[in-house]
Amino acid sequence: MKAFEKPLFTMEIGSLAKPAWRVKAHLGEPVDAADLAEARLWGERLGIGGYGALLEALRAPDSPGRRRAALEWSAIYALRLLESAGLDFVFDGEQWRREMYEHAISAIGGFAFLGEVRSFDNKYYRKAACIDRPWRAGPIYLEEFLFAKSMARRPLKVPVTGAYTLADWSFDEYYRRAWMARARGPRAIREGAKRDMVLDLAREVLRPELRDLAGAGAEWIQIDEPAATTHPSEWEMELFVEAFNESASGLPCRVSLHNCYSDYSLLARYAPELRGCWQISLEFANRDSRRPGTSDADRPGYRALRAFEEAGYGGSYGLGVLDVHTDFVEPPELVRDRILYALGVVGWDPGRIQPCPDCGLRTRTWEVALAKLGALVEGARLAREAIGCEGGL
Amino acid sequence: MIDAYLTGISPRGDALIRATRAFDRGRASGEELEAAFLEDAGALVRLQLGLGIRYVSDGMLRWQDLLRPFALGWRGLEAGPLARWFDNNTFYRRPIIVGEIGSDGGALGPFIELAAMPPGVDRKAVLPSPYAFAKLSEDRFYGDPAELAMAIAGALRREAESLIRMGFSYIQFSEPCLAYGPPKPRDEVAMALEAISAAARGLGALGARTCLYVYFGDASPLLPDLAGLPIDDIGIDMTESDPDPDSLSALPADKGLALGIADGRNSLVEGPREIAASAERALGAVEPDALFLCPSCEMEYLPRSVADRKLEALAMAARALGGLEP
Structure with missing residues (x-):
């Protein structure tokens, strides 16, 4: 395409x-x-x-x-x-979804919402328990995608919530019960149960959903896994990788990963094991200075890229160049410098950098979101100009 | 003594959640919010008294996180950016140490629901351990972890003395860092124990029973170290530990034990018989001076209805083991 x-x-x-x-x-x-x-x-x-x-x-x-x-x-x-x-790739701003966790869990059998728990201060979220083996009660994102496809004038990228995050953000009753009969010791029970829950969600729910999306014409699916590095142990990270691979490997479309506000040095070590993951999009602007320039000192937020390169990850980067938690509109020159710094890290290969916001822009007004995205597009154009490929390849 | 109790911040009930949300959106007054806090704390206190629990907590419903009252109330600290609270989908504001730490012992005044606790009731308070507090903060002033932990210990000590003057007879120091992740180097464990001792030593003479509650990790390898602390009870997160009676026998006979058997992070409610059996299995022939059955950690990760059921199960298990006066 x-x-x-x-x-x-x-x-x-x-x-x-x-x-x-x-x-x-x-x-x-x-x-x-x-x-x-x-x-x-x-x-x-x-x-x-x-x-x-x-x-x-x-x-x-x-x-x-x-x-x-x-x-x-x-x-x-x-x-x-x-x-x-x-923007070159768009979607519907997730207008059909109440929220990334609740939307998916509501469409999956075997879960019951138990009530609200606190995220921080006076912010809460509805949390569900897995009370039976999960099943795909119906398509989760398919109808939304088909409508967006019928209306879009630009190519689409479809974001979906990953199996590891869905499991990690839920209580587990079904698998714990099963494992209490099979294992001794609280840790063995918890770990065995979590592994089964994550992989069942990956195989029985995510994989068929992604297959249907690809079959309906989705050319690019982004798997959102904000929980990826919540538990820094090796077996949890390997479980996250296995869930990604079970959900997505071999699909007849592009598949990418989005993660943010996480431990990137940890994620980087496992990035090369994500099979068929052609892009990882990450939040960087939130960690960066607002000073223009392309030196290491100017771009502290983007040094984390090196960890992925050193770990041997060879795919592309969705490069977060807009901080989504502030109304500050990044000047296009700052966006350009962030892109140029990243290009330096990946050997000046413009096919490996795709500029984007750090995360979804839902906490900004449309006015601010539009201004920030305009700066993103202009900054990317300036970067193309700077490396002499403004007209495309 | 065999009993049950809460070990940290309790979840807010549905009505209080609605009230905080309405207040934030300008749809409820400060008075309405205050009334909702008092009502919810009152319900939780009544539940504990009804179950026959001796050391009663107000649920810490006003605490945004374990460190916030001090980040806001002490000199030399600021409440910094949101950071993940261990491996939970819950966040706290990381305290930033910007100057010499100072406390007049009054930081908890606005956070305690005294009106919800009837006079004459034994009151339990929870404070962070000075080591965990230091580990979870960003130090821009002291430049030395041991010095920082000791400064925090001094300020916590003043808060503990104020609590005792307010009628609290049980002070728990919560320690989520010491057993979390890879084992800590020996000198770091020694530094932690020194700071905890400084905060807790002599509180008994002022009239309070004390506890160090170690959670989010396996405390059993640390038990020989904890045995020497000037603390009455040692708490263990049983969802992370699988201690055998041999390791528990490392504790001197005059120490009490708090066993965190009800999982504070999962909704599956443990049965009273299951809880009692876990306690008996862990204790073997060990007969601690006092035994408290409790949640593995603060229960704020659960909806309130689930947390209440877990507390009921803990109290029933304590009764099955021969404890609790109804």
Whole structure:
């Protein structure tokens, strides 16, 4: 595909903020004048034809049709936002998903949500327990992908939550019970149970899902594994690698890994074992200075790349060049310098660097997200210009 | 004495979760939030009293994390960026040491739900161990881990004395670092024990029973070291340890034991019989001065309904072993 041949092509990672009209309409609540004004404003700004039909749907009382319209229109808006920023690969800003864990677990049999637990301070998340052997109750992302594909004007990359993270963020009752009868000692029970749970999710749920996505025309699937380095022991890291390989190896499409805010020196040691993983996208901007320049001292956030190179990882990097936790809009020259530094690490091979945000932009307003993504696209262009390949290969 | 108790921050109940969320979104007043904290702590205290538990905790529902009250309340510290709390999907603010540590012993005032604890009840408080506190902080001032740990120990000691004056009769020092990950070098273990001793020595004379609760790792190889601490009870995370009676016999006869048998990080609720059997298996012929059955760690990783059921099971197991007065 031509888009893959463009040096330093750009992409998004996953989520965008959900507009208030999307949230309210999907919950079956009425919208107010400000919500309608927002839908109108972005409809005009993104050149979305026929957005009047959205306004009409939003003004109507709650119905299955109105809820569906909220999902479809928010996906269209997000696609157009990412396309208008100039990204080479886009998706729907995960507008169909409540959240990356809950969305997937809700579609998998064998889990029960038990309640909310704290992430930090006054932030909580709903946590489920595995109470039976998991099964794929139905497609998790397929319908969302098919809709996005029907609407997109640029190539798509589909983000999915990986098996290791789904298991690590859940309680385990089913496998613990089984292992209590088979092993002695709390650690042997816990480790045996976790291994079975992770690999069952990889083989019975993720793999068929990814196969269906590829069969439906997905050319690129990104497996999100934010939990990858949570447990730094060797057997946990090997389990994470095995889960990736069981989920994805041999698929007839590109498969990549996304991880962020983690221990990269640990991840780097295992990166070469991820079979068929053509790209690893990582958060770097969050760790970096805002000073322009391409020296080691200017780019402390990107030194972690060297650990992957030294470990023998030969794939591409999704290079996080936008800090998603600040409204600071990175100047294109800073983006360019981050890219040029990374290119220096990988022997100036522009096929191995794909600039992107550190992570999903869901905590930023659309206004800020669009400005940051515009800077990303312009920074990539400046980098191409600097190395003399602005017109493509 | 055979008993059960809580070992750290309890999960907030559904109503309190809703109240904190509403407060953050400007939809609830400060008074409404205060009332929700008091109500939730009151429910947890009533549960413990109803189960016959002697040393009652207020659940530490206001604590954002084990170190935050001190990061906010002591001189020389700031609450820094979010960092992962061990291998959990839970985060804390890493304290940053920016100057000489100072405490007037009042850091916990705003965090304790005294009104939820009836007078005359034995109150249990939990403090971080000075070693763990130092390990989990970023030092920009002392430049020497031992000096930092001793400064923290001094400040914790003042907090412990204030707690005793407030009517607390059981002080637990929580130690999640010492047994976590690869074994620590001998000189580091010695440094940790020295700081813990400095924080705890003599608290008994002031009227409090004390505990060092070691969790998130296997404490059994450390038991000979812990035997000499000026501490009444030694706590062991039984989900990480598989101690045999031989290793427990390393503890002197006048030491009590806290066995963290109920897994504070998984929702499968252990049965009372299963808990009692685990305790009996671990103890063998060892008869500690006091035995407390408890969760393996703070239970904030669980929804409250699950945590409450685990506490009930622990109390029933203690009763089955001949302890607890209803």
